[in-house]
Amino acid sequence: MAQVRCDLRISKPDGSLSGDELDLPCFVTPLETDPKLLFPSTAGVKFTAEAGDPKGTWIVAINVRDTLRNVTIPLQASFEMR
Numbered sequence: 001m002a003q004v005r006c007d008l009r010i011s012k013p014d015g016s017l018s019g020d021e022l023d024l025p026c027f028v029t030p031l032e033t034d035p036k037l038l039f040p041s042t043a044g045v046k047f048t049a050e051a052g053d054p055k056g057t058w059i060v061a062i063n064v065r066d067t068l069r070n071v072t073i074p075l076q077a078s079f080e081m082r
Contacts, residue, residue, distance in 0.1 A: 002027050002035070006043055007063040013056025013081075026064065047079075055081050 004027035010019040026041045045060060057078050064073045 001068065002029055002031050002039070003067040004028065004041075005065045005067055006041070007065070008043075008045065009059075009061045010045075010047070011059040011061070013054050013058060018058070049081055053081060057081075 004025075006024045006026040008019060008021045008024060009017060012018050024043050026043045027039055028042075045062075047058075047060075057080055059076060059078045061074070061076045064075060065071070
């Protein structure tokens with residue numbers, strides 16, 4: 001069984017949050033194959049810029065948590081809005 005949960009935080013260039021979601025189900029399913037393989041997440045991140053959004057560096061941070069093994073992997077990416 002896989003029990004992977006995710007926390008998602010999207011920060012605007014001024015440091016305020018555009019999104020902050022905790023404990024999303026990212027991969028919760030019985031495993032019938034080698035658990036060392038890579039599997040796609042059932043959760044995704046989609047960003048759509050709007051005219052009033054601030055310009056600058058936006059940061060997307062995701063904590064991926066294997067709740068059965070008590071392991072967390074922090075991931076972070078950024079993009080520049082001009």
